[in-house]
Amino acid sequence: MSPKKVDYSLYLVTDSTPAILGGKDLVSVVKAAVEGGVTVVQYRDKTSDTAELVQIAQELHKITKPAGVPLLINDRADVALAAGVEGVHVGQDDLDLKTARRLLGPDAIIGVTANSEEEALEASRDGADYLGIGTVYATPTKENTKSIIGTAGVQQILSALAAARYDVSTVCIGGINASNAQRVLYQSTSPQKKLDGVAVVSAIMASSNPKQAAEKLAELVQTHPPFA
Ligand code: TZP
Numbered sequence: 001m002s003p004k005k006v007d008y009s010l011y012l013v014t015d016s017t018p019a020i021l022g023g024k025d026l027v028s029v030v031k032a033a034v035e036g037g038v039t040v041v042q043y044r045d046k047t048s049d050t051a052e053l054v055q056i057a058q059e060l061h062k063i064t065k066p067a068g069v070p071l072l073i074n075d076r077a078d079v080a081l082a083a084g085v086e087g088v089h090v091g092q093d094d095l096d097l098k099t100a101r102r103l104l105g106p107d108a109i110i111g112v113t114a115n116s117e118e119e120a121l122e123a124s125r126d127g128a129d130y131l132g133i134g135t136v137y138a139t140p141t142k143e144n145t146k147s148i149i150g151t152a153g154v155q156q157i158l159s160a161l162a163a164a165r166y167d168v169s170t171v172c173i174g175g176i177n178a179s180n181a182q183r184v185l186y187q188s189t190s191p192q193k194k195l196d197g198v199a200v201v202s203a204i205m206a207s208s209n210p211k212q213a214a215e216k217l218a219e220l221v222q223t224h225p226p227f228a
């Protein structure tokens, strides 16, 4: 699949749990984050029922769409379809990529979580638009993750994708914040293939000032030192 024109540089994954969101309102936080410069939003909500998911996705879409920011739904292609958003993000244990593609069509943005070279190569071969590579660093936001691969693991996956000549887009996720975002981008990049961006949950969703947090991260990812 040829790459779609999507800016993955600052990818926000939402979290509605009190531990992250605190007393804040999800829609207001996403609005602030979009104003601050996030380039993709993934609506990730493990507790709402289907009707609520569709309704909240539609609310979020009213914010993201005018800003030109793609909205993707975690796990649920049916919700993405019902809400009319741009795509879906699936993990290894979710709906398989080929089925998601059949449901959503060639123009949808479909991302897949990849923890290893094998998972990354398989998802790329099957037509993922982007890969969410991780977990980079251990994080309380998602405790039941598979192995922590560090930036060296991300780099190894990028090298394997380059060797196989896949031009799939890539972001990495897990424990990324303003103090390590540039280091993650720098250390993860392989000589043959660069990361397209970083994905964060708590660095924006748990912030008392999500707009400012997004602005800071956007500046960091856009100004990280250029490298070959
Ligand atoms: N997938 C791998 S780690 C993670 C997800 C959804 C959570 C990342 O959260 P944070 O707060 O950015 O570390």
Ligand code: MG
Residues within 6 Å of the ligand: 074, 075, 089, 090, 091, 092, 094
């Ligand atoms: Mg999932």
